[in-house]
Amino acid sequence: MVQHKLFWFIAHYGYIGIFGALVLGIIGLPVPDEILMTFSGYLISKGELHYFPTLIVSVLGSFIGMSASYFIGHKFGYPLLEKYGRKIHITKEKLDSTQHWFNRFGKFALTIGYFIPGVRHLTAYSAGISKWSYRVFSLYAAPGAMIWAFTFITLGTYLGEHWRAVTETIHRYLVIGLALLIASALIIWFVRRAKSEKIKAK
Known part of the structure; x- marks a missing residue:
C-alpha cells in the first residue's frame, strides 16, 4: 500500500516528489529508497x-536528509532518539549496532551504509552523536549519496519493465548481507572481550 502511494506520488509530482520522499x-520514515530510485529510473526509460x-x-x-539526521544527532544525541525514535523505527539497539559498524569500518561506514537498508539513515545520526564536524561528515556522506543514487537510477533505467523484480531481489540480499555483517561484528566483539578478560585474569 505504501509503495503504491509512493509510486503515484512520484509519477504525479516528478522531481519534487522524488526530492521530498528521499x-x-x-530521516527515518518508512520509504523504500532503493525501490524509489529504480522506479525513477523506470520512469526515465x-x-x-x-x-x-x-x-x-x-x-x-x-544528502539533505542525511544532513538533517546528522544535525538532530549532533544537537540532541541519544536522549531525544531514545524518547521519540521508536515512532520512526529508530531504537537504541539499532543505534548501538550502527556504532559497532563504525568501529569496524571507520568513517567509510557512512559511505558504505547508503547501500545497506536499515543502516543508511542511522549512520548520519551516529555521526552526529559522535560529534563529527560537518565538514568530515560531508566528505564521506556526499560521495555515498552520489554513488548510491547513480547506481539505482541507472539500474532502473536499463531494466525498464523488469525493474521491480530485480530490485526486490537486490533488496533481499542486502538485508541478508547486513544480518551476516552484524552477526560477524558481534562474534568478533565477543571473542575480543573474552580474550581481554582472560588476559586481565592472569
Whole structure:
C-alpha cells in the first residue's frame, strides 16, 4: 500500500516528489529508497523523467536528509532518539549496532551504509552523536549519496519493465548481507572481550 502511494506520488509530482520522499525516507520514515530510485529510473526509460535532473534531485534529497539526521544527532544525541525514535523505527539497539559498524569500518561506514537498508539513515545520526564536524561528515556522506543514487537510477533505467523484480531481489540480499555483517561484528566483539578478560585474569 505504501509503495503504491509512493509510486503515484512520484509519477504525479516528478522531481519534487522524488526530492521530498528521499528527504523523509533518509530521516527515518518508512520509504523504500532503493525501490524509489529504480522506479525513477523506470520512469526515465519511459520518457516521463530525464536522467540528469533525476540524478541531481536524488543526490540532493538523500544528502539533505542525511544532513538533517546528522544535525538532530549532533544537537540532541541519544536522549531525544531514545524518547521519540521508536515512532520512526529508530531504537537504541539499532543505534548501538550502527556504532559497532563504525568501529569496524571507520568513517567509510557512512559511505558504505547508503547501500545497506536499515543502516543508511542511522549512520548520519551516529555521526552526529559522535560529534563529527560537518565538514568530515560531508566528505564521506556526499560521495555515498552520489554513488548510491547513480547506481539505482541507472539500474532502473536499463531494466525498464523488469525493474521491480530485480530490485526486490537486490533488496533481499542486502538485508541478508547486513544480518551476516552484524552477526560477524558481534562474534568478533565477543571473542575480543573474552580474550581481554582472560588476559586481565592472569
